Amino acid sequence: MEMPELVMENIIWFSDFRSVLKLRQVCRKFRDFIDDLNDSKLPDSKFANIEVISKKDENEITLFLVEPKDSHRSFHSIEYSESENSRSFNEKITNLGNSNIVDVAIRDLEWVLKFQKSNLNRLHFEFDDFQLQNDSSLYTLPFKLSNMLNVSGRKIKTRELSIKTYNKSHIMSILPFADSETLKTLDFCSFDPEMEIEIDEIAKTEQWKKANTLKCDFHLLNLNVEDICHFSSIDLKVDSITAGDLDFLRKAYISSSNFERLRFDLKLFNEQVELSNIWGPAFDSQLAIIWYFRIKDSEEKVLRIEIFYYNMIPRVYYATCFSIIELRSVLNGAILHDYNEN
Amino acid sequence: MAPKKNSAKRPQPSTPKPSAPARIVKVQSSDGHILQADVRALLLSSTLAATIKGYDDENKPLEKLEVNNVVGFTLKLVLEWCEKHKEDDPAIAQAEKDKKNIFIPSWDRHFLTKLPMGNLFDLITAAYHLDITGLINYGCKTVANSAKGKSTEEMRELFGIPEPWEQPSTSTATWDD
Structure with missing residues (x-):
């Protein structure tokens, strides 16, 4: 059947994502036509979340595609098994012949991304530790993904980027390919709770600078507080923090219009005396030492700074929290410091 | 022609205006x-509209328009569609320009879905040659709706593709439900 290109383009535009992928398999002519079509002429796959997960125990990669809430089904799962050398989707198992499953999984993801026009709520990657699995090629997943994203020149529009890994270099394999105008939340999680990371390179990216929420499960080394004070919500692990850095953050947040909360898990903190010298005596709630500060241009809101401790001898401080609270929540007997940007 | 009942939820001419007698051409x-x-129906085709304007600009009498790339059976369908839409609010065509929110009115849905797929493709192709945007959009969306949920084999049948082809086993997941 001879159809003008515009007609074929229109039929594809009005089709859904699944139909176009099936149309691609109808004949070589359709496949070539769809493959040559500019992404802007393809329909939107409209997924809400995409997750790419590699699992060491099962030696497999899973691609989870989560539909928006109002769709008739909730998610699709495609499993790529290295031991079976197969792809499993909707109970249909395809033998992948001589193909490498990492390559196949990445090509499938590339197709999904080609169709994804609406912003994702969450893009999640989980890169398990395959270093000791000598016969597995699954360790190549992060680098091959990075290559694919680099070659496609596509920036993925997602509100949240979440990466769980055993190797901190994987963060930079993916982070630069998120669209910084869309990205709001960064969530970095480690398979090893003791793993440490330096954020020099990461903090230089546009994605880091423009995001407003940071959750990081790695222990941050050599944290420069100037790199994080633009976030409105922060969860971090650090070895320790100085009284000077906490005061820098206090000054930033009493003048900020969008700050909400910060929590640092600390391995060690012993500058409580220095803090009292700068901020005056703390209020002791028996769980934490607390200071309250009025914030700029607000009569109702107050910045609360808490440093939590285990009541041992000597005391062990384990976390600090900054949060914006209502004036009425200031504890009786505590001092409320006036707004002073110095 | 007596106006046909159209229950589609789209702008309709509110009250029939007393109009000049229809200008009929062959x-x-x-x-x-x-x-x-009716010339007003033919003006929905940008191609024919340009030809008609050419005649009018030169004050030449327009007796017959020749459509060299559409056969009689299909042309009759085209003219039936144009006749039905000749009084449409131009705002509809404007709103449907970006193809994002195209709603197929019930008359059109019935008109297009009753056609065998081969005739529908011919009609869309004719609409393409005559540059009738509304008919192209409704026709293509009708084809896309027909393909929705079909297996690859059923699609091959729908599009009249004769035989399966040898494709790599690793091509994209088929999304068969």
Whole structure:
């Protein structure tokens, strides 16, 4: 059947994502036509979340595609098994012949991304530790993904980027390919709770600078507080923090219009005396030492700074929290410091 | 022609305005069939509109338009569609320009879905040659809706593709439900 290109383009535009992928398999002519079509002429796959997960125990990669809430089904799962050398989707198992499953999984993801026009709520990657699995090629997943994203020149529009890994270099394999105008939340999680990371390179990216929420499960080394004070919500692990850095953050947040909360898990903190010298005596709630500060241009809101401790001898401080609270929540007997940007 | 009932939820001319008598011209298909049509209906085709304007600008009498790439059977369908839409609010065409929110009115849905797929493709192709945007959009969306949820094999049948082809086993997941 001879159809003008515009007609074929229109039929594809009005089709859904699944139909176009099936149309691609109808004949070589359709496949070539769809493959040559500019992404802007393809329909939107409209997924809400995409997750790419590699699992060491099962030696497999899973691609989870989560539909928006109002769709008739909730998610699709495609499993790529290295031991079976197969792809499993909707109970249909395809033998992948001589193909490498990492390559196949990445090509499938590339197709999904080609169709994804609406912003994702969450893009999640989980890169398990395959270093000791000598016969597995699954360790190549992060680098091959990075290559694919680099070659496609596509920036993925997602509100949240979440990466769980055993190797901190994987963060930079993916982070630069998120669209910084869309990205709001960064969530970095480690398979090893003791793993440490330096954020020099990461903090230089546009994605880091423009995001407003940071959750990081790695222990941050050599944290420069100037790199994080633009976030409105922060969860971090650090070895320790100085009284000077906490005061820098206090000054930033009493003048900020969008700050909400910060929590640092600390391995060690012993500058409580220095803090009292700068901020005056703390209020002791028996769980934490607390200071309250009025914030700029607000009569109702107050910045609360808490440093939590285990009541041992000597005391062990384990976390600090900054949060914006209502004036009425200031504890009786505590001092409320006036707004002073110095 | 008496106005047909149209229950579609789209802007309709509110009250029929007293209009000038219809200007009827002959339209000849590529296989020699001669049909008659109201010029207002033909103006939905950008191609024919340009030809008609050419005649009018030169004050030449327009007796017959020749449509060399559409056969009589298909041309009759085109003219039926144009006749139905000749009084449409131009705002509809404007709103449907970006193809994002195209709603197929019930008359059109019935008109297009009753056609065998081969005739529907011919109609869309004719609409393409005559540059009738509304008919192209409704027709293509009808085809896309027909393909929705079909397996690859069923699609091959729908599009009249003769035989399966040898494709790599690793091509994209088929999304068969």
